[in-house]
Amino acid sequence: MKSPIKIIKRGDLSKKKTVMIQLIAVVLSLVFAGIVMLFFNLNPLEVFSTIVRGSIGTDIRIKQTIVRAIPLIIASLGILVAFKMKFWNIGGEGQIMMGALASSFVALNFGDLPKPLLLLLMAMAGAIAGGIWGLIPALFKAKMGTNETIFTLMMNYVAIKYVSYLQYGPWRDPEAKGFPRIPRFTDNGVLPKVAGVHIGWIFALLLVVAVFFFMNYTKKGYEIAVVGESLNTARYAGMHVPSIIITAMLISGGLCGFVGMIQASAVEKTLVYTISGNYGFTAIITAWLARLNAIATLFVCLAFAVLLQGADYIQLSMHVPSALAQVVQGVILFFVLGSDFFIRYRVRWAKDSSKTTGEGASV
């Protein structure tokens, strides 16, 4: 009847130990992923080295990896702001989509404006649209106490389906020979490149610093953290909780909306209904792994981008089925997220105490 292992809650671990556990998890995940590959008659070392080569092996590949990291970083920052408040915004996808939609609207209709002005308008439109998409569930939560998890999730599908409707319907390019696509932006609507990668990487770095500063050194950031810890404490301290929820979600949705603008402008150069590219969901994982710390988010997202890019590359170069690449990703995630459990709890083999607790033993 007795479980042979004991699970004991830990006190707070030192930073060093936490990092150690996480590193062990990463190593274990690689070992385990390697075992999976052996089942498929693949040489794990070769696969891993291909992943690394595929993501950072050449200049072009590094650039591609950075292009993937940019939306992930900014979306993670957005998710982080909401999560710090324990507002479970899983609507990043929808907010990215709406940001892309609004900035595309500007780009498609005012394509002749001077480049800096057009891009500025696009960025503002994107951030505002994403912000509004995040604000709607926030308003309902603040005023009526609705559950934001379901609400933000459902808002994703509204956004995605609406954009695919536009792509296949009213916004479809008549000159695309029946191909369902929206016209490309004019050159003025495309973000410039800096050092070979679109300028989004500079924005990403600036935003990492800005969000870090906001969360740690402003009153609003402090209020968001307090609301996240305890609503009652926030009210007790005289904070106006609804306005804090609304501000935080405007920022969260706004950052995601900005991701939409970047992707539309710099990557797709138009609007497509796949533009959110799962970044809104992946950002939940990265923000969480970074323990809601903006600086850490930068590094976690870079690592994730390597993984995403590398997984794509092994599909092409080694003819590995895409499902296997996903299995590898899943295994790594499983271990790294699972390591959280070991940071919080200690598992020990139970000492055989039956001899002393009775069960017919002699006294």
Next chain:
Amino acid sequence: MTSTPAIRMERITKTFGTVTANDNINLTVWNGEIHALLGENGAGKSTLMNMLSGIYRPDSGFILIDGKQVNIASPKDAIKMGIGMIHQHFKLVDVMTAADNIIIGQKGKFLLSRKDAHQKIKEISERYGLEIDPAKKVYEMSVSEKQTLEIVKVLYRGARILIMDEPTAVLTPQEIQQLFRIIRNMKEQGCAVVIITHKLNEVMEISDRITVLRQGKSIDTIETKDVKVPTLIEMMVGRRVELKIKREEVAEKKALLNFSHVTVLDKEKHEMLNDVSFELKTSEILGIAGVAGSGQKELCEVICGLQQASGGNILFEGEDIVGKDPYEIYKLGIRMGFVPEDRLGMGLVASMDIVHNVVLKDYRMQKGVLLHRKSSIDKSKRIVESLEVLTPGITTPVRRLSGGNIQKVLLGREIDILPKVLITAYPVRGLDIGASFKIYDLLNDQKKNGVGIIFVGEDLDVLLDLCDRILILSGGKVTGLVNAQETTKEAIGYMMTVGLEEGFRAARTGGTA
């Protein structure tokens, strides 16, 4: 008494991580004995009893029930062996009747015979002198009725050994006397009763023998008739403690806070405070007494602006603060300190450190959008030093501090804003004797400085010793306002339940019991 003890626990040790909750404890309880388990918070009383009721298992040591060595692996096992535990928080289904609550979870025939069950309940009630109406719904019951039901429930399941965890904490003096009658009946019927408590007067009144625990160790087991209260305290605390609570006398007093005809409704439009009028003066400690949920929480929160009055006025030095939220009250320049009942859930942010908990009350005063920590750091150091807070540092999350130190941080912060009114709800709940006295001293210091203090308490002995006047609430109404020196515990106990019909009171107390 028979020659084999009902319970024999030998050399019981139980550790949680690095903490040794029970260290080599021996305990013997006889049939027909009322045995008090005495000790401060964290002394290991509950841990020890939880091993009897199958919730924990000892790391080492053994347990004998009626002379037979047993292995209690689950609460089910405990029930089979005739061990019943009455927890501090009742485990009852609100929407069911008393009888249904007793028979749910019982093994037996697929179809329950309610008639048989009622018959058996009646037999038990008569045998032990318990008054219970099997058809009454739990949500219509008062706290003491619920407790009686819990007792019937364990007796119905055949318990001969009863463990009661702080059974008197939520009862009025009259209800306590009734409970003691029941316990004595059980003793006469040959049951073994263990009472976990830290109220010394009750221990002296009801128990036959006392086992004192301190820091996980068993200090001694003694006959109650051979011991005096000061000795017990010394055993509990480990040193001599000056027992007397001082009441500072301050001659000059002015009006400070004036309640007139204040009514507060809850979401369902029930009157949680009903036409409450009183005055708080400077240099006064005004005690608030009442059974749990009589409107104490609403009284505190309506002053701070956390709840809104639907009628009446609250004048603070002549200014009406009804309808204002905490921020507006703060902006009026009214300095008010509030130590809420829920310390970590309302007064403090549990995962943040002392500095950031001090920031909570400071940051509003800062201009601009940036958060400045400098002054809060100084203030935190000052609080830690002057109140002797035991903490590794000011950057330690407050949830890692002990209950007494958490309360010192909270009270220290509220005192540091130099309040004119200080509202404290159950400020010594869960604190050990030493920490409690430190808190009383702090409140008395504030009183000498001219602060008007509202002290919501549950221990009537403390209220009588510490407060100048005591306001008694019952069902949201004021049923008495007395001078502490001119009244008795029994008189207050009576006022606490005046005008309460059982059903009405149950509705009040249901959620908070």
